Amino acid sequence: MNPLDIIFPKKCALCMETLSGDNNFLCEKCEKDLPVMKHICAIENLPVYNDKTLSVYCALRYTGTVKKGIVSMKYGERPQVAEFLGYMTYEVLSQSDIFDYEFSDFDYVVPVPATKEKIKMRGYNQAKLIADSFGEMAGIEVLDNVIIKNSNVESQSLLDLAARQKSVAGIYEPGDVEKIKGKNLILADDILTTGATVIECAKILYKAGAGLVVAVTASTGKKDI
Numbered sequence: 001m002n003p004l005d006i007i008f009p010k011k012c013a014l015c016m017e018t019l020s021g022d023n024n025f026l027c028e029k030c031e032k033d034l035p036v037m038k039h040i041c042a043i044e045n046l047p048v049y050n051d052k053t054l055s056v057y058c059a060l061r062y063t064g065t066v067k068k069g070i071v072s073m074k075y076g077e078r079p080q081v082a083e084f085l086g087y088m089t090y091e092v093l094s095q096s097d098i099f100d101y102e103f104s105d106f107d108y109v110v111p112v113p114a115t116k117e118k119i120k121m122r123g124y125n126q127a128k129l130i131a132d133s134f135g136e137m138a139g140i141e142v143l144d145n146v147i148i149k150n151s152n153v154e155s156q157s158l159l160d161l162a163a164r165q166k167s168v169a170g171i172y173e174p175g176d177v178e179k180i181k182g183k184n185l186i187l188a189d190d191i192l193t194t195g196a197t198v199i200e201c202a203k204i205l206y207k208a209g210a211g212l213v214v215a216v217t218a219s220t221g222k223k224d225i
């Protein structure tokens with residue numbers, strides 16, 4: 001046993017139980033109950049800009065300990081949840097034959113941005129941490145600040161897709177887009193709800209000249225089949 005494990009015992013990324021044995025991320029219970037999506041493609045070839053389309057792939061269902069982990073990550077308490085989610089998203093996508101791309105097809109991972117205020121409050125943008133861990137596993141460079149999220153936006157969680165699409169227009173705008181012209185991008189986020197956020201961000205990336213945009217999210221509240 002590594003002596004550091006006694007001083008800083010490793011904890012389950014989702015339920016915080018102290019880990020035993022060789023488990024690196026999850027306790028036995030969380031690993032057994034992990035709600036991996038069967039049909040990981042939640043949105044398929046949705047037209048978003050001119051002839052460009054967007055597909056969205058989700059690794060886990062937003063339920064149980066995944067939901068608890070994401071909530072604590074959102075309140076700035078547990079950045080290590082994001083590291084686990086990025087790793088898991090890579091694992092699920094690479095093992096699924098529904099994800100029909102090679103990771104080497106992509107030039108950059110682009111995280112969905114957070115406002116400056118949120119980053120200051122949490123200490124991090126959880127989508128960036130997920131992108132970092134996912135990108136490291138997939139061997140794809142992460143490019144931050146490609147999209148900017150403006151401040152003073154009211155919470156959207158209670159709105160339906162049409163209302164959310166209206167409410168996200170103008171919230172996101174292009175940032176440092178010079179490098180993405182003609183490039184293939186993976187847009188990364190923590191959770192897919194209606195899809196309004198990833199659709200708006202994909203639109204911005206395509207308008208800025210991206211070749212292909214595919215979105216991946218660590219979790220979704222949408223039903224699995």
Ligand SMILES: [Zn+2]
Binds near residue numbers: 015028029
């Ligand atoms: Zn656990």
